[in-house]
Amino acid sequence: MSVIVGARSSIVRSAFVHIVLIVYTIIALIPAIVVLVNSFKSRRAIFGSPMSLPTPDTFSLIGYQRVFERGNFLLYFENSVIVTLVSLALIIVFGAMAAFALSEYEFRGHRALGLYLVLGVMIPIRLGTVGIVKLMASAGLSDTLTALILVYTAQGLPLAIYILAEFMRGVSADLKSAARIDGLSEYSILFFVVMPLIRPAIATIVVFTMIPIWNDLWFPLVLAPGERTRTITIGAQSFVGQFLTDWNAVLAALSLAILPVLVLYLAFSRQLIRGLTAGAVK
Amino acid sequence: MRSAALSAADAEAFASAPAPKRPVRWHILVFLAPAASIYTVVMLLPLVESLWLSFFTTGADRSVVFTGLGNYARLLLDPTWARFFWNALRNNLIFFAINMAVQNPIGILLAALLSLPKLRGRGFYRTAFFLPTMLSFVIVGFVWRLLLSPTWGVAKSFLSFFGLGAWFEPWLGQSSTALITLSLISVWQFVGIPMMLVHAALLIIPDELIEAAESEGIVGFAQFFKVKLPLIWPSIGIVSMLTFVGNFNAFDLVFISQGSNAGPDYSTDLLGTLLYRSYFGAGTQIGDPYMGATVAGVMFAIIFGGVALYLITIQRRIAYYSF
DSSP states (O other): OOOOHHHHHHHHHHHHHHHHHHHHHHHHHHHHHHHHHTTBOOOHHHHHOOOOOTTTTBOHHHHHHHHHHHHHHHHHHHHHHHHHHHHHHHHHHHHHHHHHHHEEEETHHHHHHHHHGGGGSSSSSGGGGHHHHHHHHTTTTTTTTTHHHHHHHHHHHHHHHHHHHHHHHTOOOOHHHHHTTOOOOOIIIIIIHHHHTHHHHHHHHHHHHHHHHOOOOOOHHHHHOSGGGOOOOOOHHHHHHHTTTHHHHHHHHHHHOOOOOOOOHHHHHHHHHHHTTTOOOO | HHHHHHHHHHHHHHHOOOOOOOOOEEEEHHHHHHHHHIIIIIIIIHHHHHHHHHHEEEOTSOOOOEETTHHHHHHHHHHHHHHHHHHHHHHHHHHHHIIIIIIIHHHHHHHHHHTTOTTTHHHHHHHHHHHHHOEEEEEEEHHHHHTTOTOHHHHHHHHHHHGGGGGOTTTTTTTHHHHHHHHHHHHHHHHHHHHHHHHHHTTTTHHHHHHHHHTTTTOHHHHIIIHHHHHHHHHHHHHHHHHHHHHTTHHHHHHHHHHTTTTTTTOOOOOHHHHHHHHEEEEEEEEOOHHHHHHHHHHHHHHHHHHIIIIIHHHHHHHHOOO
């Protein structure tokens, strides 16, 4: 193969690669874009010209207006934020403590305990639903955010312990010995010496556990379906189900549900992708 | 499996070693107590209890009666239950097969293209491809239900743009196509995961290896299949496992877009939606926690069996071949 032919074929090849990538970009993005764009249009325009952008003629916020009149979306949003943040904090703190104990000390049964805790990575917690509902009912926690927080914490701990323990094994032993000689307690060593050093691992866990918690439908449906404890997913689900024929409101409600995820994702996508490709940075 | 054997050996070594005189290290207990207790009380014990409850049923006088494997026999053999169970199991297998057959090749193709050296816009493409994975099932389910709805006709006008308008059918509304359509929506949502994991695996292949292949004249497709593919098998194995567990635990997408009756005519019913209906009831049928526990027990057996099979056979072989 001569050099010139090689160069030309490489241009052709690169064009071909970009065509494939752009086609898939369209497939990945179009559905969300169609919904977002149409949520700003009047009912007539939604049906008349669904693929066009809103014009001054067709622009309308009626859907959003109806959502805020009828739905309690601010409350749902608040519930979702509380559940997600508290669960995340508990997963990180308790997960780091357990991971530190497992990676730092030798004690009787420590391998068996590690195996026991990590077992949960492969078993979906949903299969224990019948038992969880009974447990929460007997503890008087039905229809509370606490029930959701406990379930999500239990579900997130195994993976967090696994990842954090891996990273903690990489923290230099000299550093910890030096801290011990300086008289720091084991607690201070974990929280002030080790934790700051494994921030990338913590960021990975935050992103990985946040998404399934924020997006979960099953446990809000099963444990906390009441109006006061609704999360944004179940709020959107019941709102859309109820007003399915009101296309303006449905599109607006879906757009409102997409927006926080979109903003968070665009803000953290670099971090997330780094976490997913962890160890791959050459 | 191997680590279990190892831990047993360790425990023995610990037991036989003379115990060193040391003060009780309370901090270890403090470190472990919160995680271990929440995990045990909220996850493990309810799971065990659910499995245990599947051996019971409600007696004539509303008392709880032990029935052994009676519920399982009912679920698998009694026509009122068996009809739904085998239908859901069959649908679940189809759902899994389509996910594996479509999602993995697309994910690997996208990852291979993204990993090409000197590719422009890599970050943009990666962000775009992973976006559907971030969206909740509520959004994904309703968005596709709207897009494919004949009332709105977006899909139809989209197809007409390419002159394919006649191809449009209400895919989610026909029992012959609804399950395949939902499987493809699930592929659309989760293709980002194989893409990302395979992409990561491709990035860590040492440059020297690629250079060596190039100096041998192995380039392009041949290079991908002969050099890179064998190195990303472990990632493909992990992706398959995640897909398996996710698919046999799936519920949300069907519930959102087709409702708890997994219509039309139960053609999209999965084990997850069957679990929901058995536990909460649907329509005129009253929910039965014991039958719910039984469905969960079958799901547990399938998932646990699949994971164990994977760990014993495939992963061991991968460990053997990799360096």
